[in-house]
Amino acid sequence: xxxxxxxxxxxxxxxxxxxxxxxxxxxxxxxxxxxxxxxxxxxxxxxxxxxxxxxxxxxxxxxxxxxxxxxxxxxx
Amino acid sequence: xxxxxxxxxxxxxxxxxxxxxxxxxxxxxxxxxxxxxxxxxxxxxxxxxxxxxxxxxxxxxxxxxxxxxxxxxxxx
Numbered sequence: 060x061x062x063x064x065x066x067x068x069x070x071x072x073x074x075x076x077x078x079x080x081x082x083x084x085x086x087x088x089x090x091x092x093x094x095x096x097x098x099x100x101x102x103x104x105x106x107x108x109x110x111x112x113x114x115x116x117x118x119x120x121x122x123x124x125x126x127x128x129x130x131x132x133x134x135x
Numbered sequence: 136x137x138x139x140x141x142x143x144x145x146x147x148x149x150x151x152x153x154x155x156x157x158x159x160x161x162x163x164x165x166x167x168x169x170x171x172x173x174x175x176x177x178x179x180x181x182x183x184x185x186x187x188x189x190x191x192x193x194x195x196x197x198x199x200x201x202x203x204x205x206x207x208x209x210x211x
Contacts, residue, residue, distance in 0.1 A: 075201070076200055093200060094200050094201045095200070095201075097197045098195055098196075119173075120173070121171065122198075125171075127150065
């Protein structure tokens with residue numbers, strides 16, 4: 060019971076979001092568990108909770124923090 | 136004890152972020168508990184968990200999902 064509650068709390072405290080990139084009309088997972096997102100000129104800088112960093116020539120299309128989803132598409 | 140755990144779970148499951156707007160070098164709270172964010176042309180569309188919607192001529196400067204903060208500045 061206690062373990063179950065702890066799992067529930069830990070699971071639910073993950074507020075990071077996953078970034079998906081639209082490729083040929085489909086959403087592809089680009090980076091998980093993002094903690095920091097920063098638009099930089101024509102790029103997006105993303106950093107996740109494991110310290111992994113990525114930059115990509117893309118722009119934010121929509122973010123849904125309830126669904127933990129960041130949707131981005133390539134910058135034309 | 137059970138109530139405390141419930142409070143903890145509810146408190147920690149709030150994954151929404153607050154949006155702050157930079158005005159004269161200071162961050163001002165613009166909208167709380169944001170669930171959806173969508174850049175639209177030169178505006179930002181924001182919607183919170185209470186269904187409140189706002190549009191503003193601003194751009195995202197940085198988002199920190201651990202701190203639940205979205206920082207935006209006015210679009211020049």
